[in-house]
Amino acid sequence: MLDLENLVSKAEVLGASEAEVYFRRVKSIIVRFTDKLESMIVNSTSGYGLRVAVGRRVAVVGVEDVDKASVEDAIRSAISIAKATPEDDRWVSLPRSISKSSVEDCFCSKTASMGLEDAVEVASEAIQGVYEGSSISKPVRGGFEIGVREVSIANSYSRAISRIETIVDLYVTAKAEKNSGSVTFTRFKIARSVSELNARLLGFEAGVEAPRFLGAKRMEEGVAKIILHPEVVCSILDVMLSQPLSAEAVQKGRSPLAGRIGQSILSDKVTIVDEGAVGRWVGARSFDDEGVATRNNIIVDRGVLRSFVYDTYTAYIDGRESTGNAWRSLSSTPRPSPNMLVLKPGDSTIDEMIREVGEGYYIVSTIGEWLSNPISGLMQATVTHAYRIRGGELVEPVQGAVITADFYEAFGRNLLLVGRDQVALRSSVAPAVALDSVRVSG
């Protein structure tokens, strides 16, 4: 890594009134498999994101090149672009100081030191697990990835700070085949440490679950009570809330939550915290992508909207402090987005929820929930794996329908139950929920 503080100084010498240098290095080992090991990938890449201001004219250049001359060229390029752009009247400054919060558990040395053979062993365990799950299941797709990410940042106002994180990511797809019918089912897990990962169990679960969906019937059209699996809830929260909670969307008139701080927007069963400083979540980090210390921020407290998420730019506009929510790629301007939305658990086990719902569907997995419209609040997903609930029990597998609801009604007056057991995905954590009056079509 080049000396970031020297690069900041270089930018200032070349004409920048403010400069920020963001460095990122990612090392990863990836094993791909089907019913056997297919390939192994070892990647190592690093790059620099350069944000410069010339007065109120700002530009960003990203360069995935480690050569000092290339990085200095990129600084010159950023300054020349900045000089050519119109002034941004809302620009105040880069963060005036950068610092870290004390976030533990983001880094696991055992995970970081895993070798190629260790990665192969994890993948092999997942393969074996599928076969143990069922005699008619076999693994058809899967991947295991170990990543180590280092981030450093310096700007015109502060010396460089650094952080290092690990992440492990495993998915396994099992296919069950019987009497000329077949179906696939995928299980996945993302965590900070390989110790949190039981690859054999994950494969086993995929192997057990896949045959249960053989012969799935089509869901019936109508309005129904549904239970959403925690992973589906995570995806929906991510899609429906990440953008509306961004101060940028609010300020630009693109959030249905604009002007709703202090108002009840969801059921009083809903409390959502943005846990950017809880290290075990993979969205957590000790400082955000412009060097502001992260924190845990209450977003929705028993249904009442308490806060949006801010980076420095949007915080200046609203006359407040950044909440430590800036995200960026090497070449993009930082933007505010939640770090890790956590829907706090309720009391119900999944069995209690099924009994309570009585008649309806248990939606285990969906595709296309990201096609929902967070601006209008229209929540939609296409069901790939579900069970019909009758008499308070799961009676048969079903699939092939679109479920639709207004998100704020579904998680508002139509929210029946919040489950007890949470599941974490990449940027959200949630338990199962039971919803009333969801439209099923197809």
Added chain:
Amino acid sequence: MDWIDAVYRALDKASKAGVSYADARYQEYVYEYILVENGSLKEYSRTVRRGLGLRVLLDGSIGFASTNDPIRIDETVQYAISAARCMKGDVELSSKNPIRVRVRSGFSINPLDPTPEDKVSIVLSANRESMIEGVKSTSTRLGIQYDRRLTVSTDGCEVEVGCFLVGLGHMSVAYEAGRLERVYDSKSRVSGWEFISSMDWCDYTRSISRLAIESVKARTPRAGLYKAIVDPELIGLVIHEAFGHAVEGDLVASGSSILAGRLGETIASPYVSIVDDGLIEGGYYVPYDDEGVEKKPVTVVDNGVLKGFLTHLASASKLKLDPTGNGRAQDFHSQPIVRQTNLYMKPGDYSFDELIEDVDEGIYVKGMGAGGGQVDPGTGSFTFSVGPSYMIRKGELAELVRGTVVSGLILETLKGVEAVGCDLSVETSVFGGCGKDGQMVRVGGGGPHVKIKQISVGGG
């Protein structure tokens, strides 16, 4: 060390280490992005990326390693070999012709050449013109991509492909009576700056704003099953999601596609013919893939019969088919997997009026404002979003309805194609692409207007 020297050094070292096959791929990538929101410049950014990916086949196992540091070439070669050594695979790669070629997409004006001021000026004007009454928020973006790839392999391939892709996208958010609605669209071409300078972008962004204003006033269609006329933009998305992924040879070979083992079967209505073509007008530019294989047009469905799969070297070997030039990688960090290039449905005989005239009640679903789609190839479920669309009543277009999602099961939908229009339009995008296994690549797609017997509309 110069990057080109590094590529040959990597290949040479791998070859001397006793691998049965190796390919080294150098990529140089530049992406410029300008974003204007509500009349102000929000972002002007530039990405520059250079690096090398090396793939080796050793005793039936694939190892791949990448770096963006040319002095780490020896270490990268060692990583790739070590990776292959610790696998116990039985992978075979199909043989290919040792092509030596250097090609680049056509252009008159290098799109990286105009001054930053000129580029910003076009985006600012287009954005400001879209801010008409009833519109609450607008954003306009310009994307310019240059992607150059050199693939060399131990079997004698030296294939260099360069491609410029440019485009402009716009979103308007309209507001009325407490409701917000957004409409997004973009236009991209494999071209030089001349595509940007020749278009009336102000007219384009105003038309998107007008559609957003109409759309926010419209109702959402009632959820249910509808007879549908699908426009060319959307039919490209439908066949990409609903069908294209299921003919990707790696999914077929692993058994995770519902089309595995069904070559020669009738899987669609006789009106349906589908082709994957790397050079079709309007699509993305893929004359050769990232394994150095020439990308020839592949007819995957011919009059309803499944005729072929898309393959890369490994899946071609497994399926005992020829490689079709569909081995594509997102970047130098990624190894090639089977990807579509420009998948489109071939046109038929019907005019739009003929398609619609006997539809008593249905929906004309449109791609402008749509946001993509997804498929689960193992169950055959697919879903995709549609933009503001029109109801059809008694053979005529009726009222506008808001965008929603539609879904279906792959084979049911393709068998339900009742008629195919005589028009054809294929498009690509500089702002998005297709994701698979964590890799995103540019694709194109399209077709004619198509009538489908029944499609599930999500409604609201």
